[in-house]
Amino acid sequence: MLRPKLPGLPTLRKALGPQLRLLPVVVILGLTSAALEGVGIGLIIPMLSIIAGQGDTPDMGGISAAFQQVGSGLGEGQRLLFISAIILALITLKNVLAFSNTVLTTFIYGKASHSIRSALSEQLLKVGFPFFLQQSPGRLLNIISNESWRASDAIQTALAAMVNMSAAVILLAFLVFLSWEMTLLVALGLALVQLAHAALSASLKAPSRSVTSRNSELASRMLHLVHAGRLIRIFGQEAKEQAVFDAASDAVRRAGLVLQVRQGALPPLTEVLHAVLFLGAVVGAWHAGVSFPVIVAFVVLLYRLQPHMRALQMSWSQLQGWSGSLEEVRWLLDPSDKPQPPQGAAAFHGLSRQMKFDDVTFRYPGSDSGAAVLRSASFEIRGGRSTAIIGRSGAGKTTIVNLLCRFVEPDAGVILVDDMPLNEIDPTQWRSRIALASQDLELVDGTILDNIAYGSDLATVIDAQRAAKMAEADEFIMNLPQGYQTIVGYRGVNLSAGQRQRIALARALARDPDILILDEATNAVDGLSEAAIVETLKLRANRRTTIVISHHRSTISFCDDVVVLGGGRIKSAASLAKLASLSMDELYEHETSDKG
Numbered sequence: 001m002l003r004p005k006l007p008g009l010p011t012l013r014k015a016l017g018p019q020l021r022l023l024p025v026v027v028i029l030g031l032t033s034a035a036l037e038g039v040g041i042g043l044i045i046p047m048l049s050i051i052a053g054q055g056d057t058p059d060m061g062g063i064s065a066a067f068q069q070v071g072s073g074l075g076e077g078q079r080l081l082f083i084s085a086i087i088l089a090l091i092t093l094k095n096v097l098a099f100s101n102t103v104l105t106t107f108i109y110g111k112a113s114h115s116i117r118s119a120l121s122e123q124l125l126k127v128g129f130p131f132f133l134q135q136s137p138g139r140l141l142n143i144i145s146n147e148s149w150r151a152s153d154a155i156q157t158a159l160a161a162m163v164n165m166s167a168a169v170i171l172l173a174f175l176v177f178l179s180w181e182m183t184l185l186v187a188l189g190l191a192l193v194q195l196a197h198a199a200l201s202a203s204l205k206a207p208s209r210s211v212t213s214r215n216s217e218l219a220s221r222m223l224h225l226v227h228a229g230r231l232i233r234i235f236g237q238e239a240k241e242q243a244v245f246d247a248a249s250d251a252v253r254r255a256g257l258v259l260q261v262r263q264g265a266l267p268p269l270t271e272v273l274h275a276v277l278f279l280g281a282v283v284g285a286w287h288a289g290v291s292f293p294v295i296v297a298f299v300v301l302l303y304r305l306q307p308h309m310r311a312l313q314m315s316w317s318q319l320q321g322w323s324g325s326l327e328e329v330r331w332l333l334d335p336s337d338k339p340q341p342p343q344g345a346a347a348f349h350g351l352s353r354q355m356k357f358d359d360v361t362f363r364y365p366g367s368d369s370g371a372a373v374l375r376s377a378s379f380e381i382r383g384g385r386s387t388a389i390i391g392r393s394g395a396g397k398t399t400i401v402n403l404l405c406r407f408v409e410p411d412a413g414v415i416l417v418d419d420m421p422l423n424e425i426d427p428t429q430w431r432s433r434i435a436l437a438s439q440d441l442e443l444v445d446g447t448i449l450d451n452i453a454y455g456s457d458l459a460t461v462i463d464a465q466r467a468a469k470m471a472e473a474d475e476f477i478m479n480l481p482q483g484y485q486t487i488v489g490y491r492g493v494n495l496s497a498g499q500r501q502r503i504a505l506a507r508a509l510a511r512d513p514d515i516l517i518l519d520e521a522t523n524a525v526d527g528l529s530e531a532a533i534v535e536t537l538k539l540r541a542n543r544r545t546t547i548v549i550s551h552h553r554s555t556i557s558f559c560d561d562v563v564v565l566g567g568g569r570i571k572s573a574a575s576l577a578k579l580a581s582l583s584m585d586e587l588y589e590h591e592t593s594d595k596g
């Protein structure tokens with residue numbers, strides 16, 4: 001009866017994973033408990049015959065006659081007790097099996113829900129970074145926090161549908177055995193009810209998608225309120241923001257109302273149609289001259305069948321109502337239309353000579369019509385030296401970092417590492433040799449120690465303290481009441497911007513990387529602390545490769561080389577010592593013919 005295409009079925013099947021092999025057990029338990037129920041109801045026939053004083057009603061055939069034989073050798077009183085005992089035993093056993101099935105389906109549901117959440121997290125961790133440049137965080141948040149739960153609910157509903165389907169099949173079989181004519185009538189009626197139900201359920205898909213997209217918009221507004229708290233207040237936008245939020249929230253309410261009203265119309269409608277069917281069957285049976293005990297058994301069976309049929313139909317409409325959610329979850333889990341993570345299998349054991357940008361052109365995804373950020377850029381960053389990358393705002397400095405870290409890949413040209421194309425190197429091995437401290441690289445919610453140790457295997461607080469000392473962070477950390485155990489809060493809100501930067505720098509230094517990249521990593525640090533940090537970096541620079549991006553002359557003062565970016569090109573690449581006399585503004589304009 002539920003043949004039409006089930007929305008999101010592949011997603012559900014994938015989520016069930018190894019639990020799929022438990023589904024036959026669910027079905028067998030469902031069939032068995034329904035069979036026990038059917039037999040129990042069938043035993044009403046001899047019971048009623050005894051009570052009505054009809055003895056063995058002669059005109060019965062098939063399964064009714066078989067039921068009629070139960071306890072036939074006993075006296076009436078004893079037979080009544082005997083049949084009652086069997087019915088009680090059957091009811092008890094049926095409920096034990098039903099309970100076992102509830103436990104089993106709950107177990108499967110829990111596992112499948114976990115697997116959906118885990119798959120979503122895995123996908124977010126695995127997907128190529130450009131995905132995050134293209135997608136709205138609100139949409140992603142909504143999928144993780146809302147839609148994934150609906151997908152889990154869909155699994156529970158699908159499992160319940162299987163149990164109900166099993167019960168319906170068995171009870172229908174008993175009905176056929178009791179009276180195939182009456183069953184034919186009932187089946188015809190049920191098919192009509194199902195058709196009406198399916199037509200109405202199909203109209204739930206559009207409102208379901210609308211609810212999903214409104215929820216995404218609302219999640220974006222919520223994120224905005226959380227992240228832009230200061231901005232909203234200082235510009236006095238509270239009333240406007242409230243109005244925008246209310247509009248988004250009300251849009252969710254309206255879309256939800258349409259969906260729920262349509263869904264809500266289905267149960268009463270189905271109940272009325274079932275009642276018509278029920279009464280029609282009774283009247284029909286009376287006209288056909290079916291015996292009283294058989295009519296009662298038939299009606300009781302039909303009565304017991306009805307909730308299963310209704311539940312099946314409800315499951316169907318619920319799954320239609322969640323189709324928007326299932327589509328969103330399926331979309332996020334589908335890798336085919338997502339940017340791939342960086343590839344490459346060659347081993348990397350450390351930089352010995354240089355990193356070379358050879359004719360690299362790059363444009364951000366989604367900005368195809370706009371100008372390229374880098375156009376045929378060629379320059380070298382020599383190993384074991386420190387290189388400043390400078391240029392006016394928007395020149396493409398951070399883009400170079402993104403390319404080096406393989407967050408994005410060049411559209412044309414190649415980046416060579418010791419003459420090997422970077423895209424052939426195993427990205428995990430490559431990144432394990434890099435540490436990045438950047439103005440927009442977040443702190444994690446945890447202690448200062450957690451943050452410094454993030455990404456390196458620091459054995460002790462002493463190790464963390466060594467890194468913190470190099471980043472001029474130890475002193476302020478020790479002055480905090482909880483020291484290294486101080487909780488930094490979400491994105492480090494409990495700390496000042498300069499403190500956050502010094503912890504991020506300590507985190508990068510703790511990795512003791514081959515290649516240290518500092519992208520505006522100290523622009524919020526006071527001059528004195530910055531001077532001390534620069535001294536530390538100078539000492540370190542003799543051993544390791546360091547790339548520094550900054551608009552401050554003092555920050556790049558210790559660098560050996562400088563690469564100047566402008567208008568998507570490399571304007572100049574030279575030894576910084578040769579340009580020592582130039583101010584920052586003069587450096588930005590400096591142009592050499594040999595950019596080597």
Ligand SMILES: Nc1ncnc2c1ncn2[C@@H]1O[C@H](COP(=O)(O)OP(=O)(O)OP(=O)(O)O)[C@@H](O)[C@H]1O
Nearest residue numbers: 133364367373391392393394395396397398399400
């Ligand atoms: N995610 C993105 N999508 C589209 N364009 C982007 C994206 N990120 C940066 N850009 C564009 O790329 C150009 C270079 O940006 P980039 O961040 O590399 O500049 P920058 O030199 O580091 O600037 P700043 O000194 O201001 O930090 C800019 O024009 C910017 O608008």
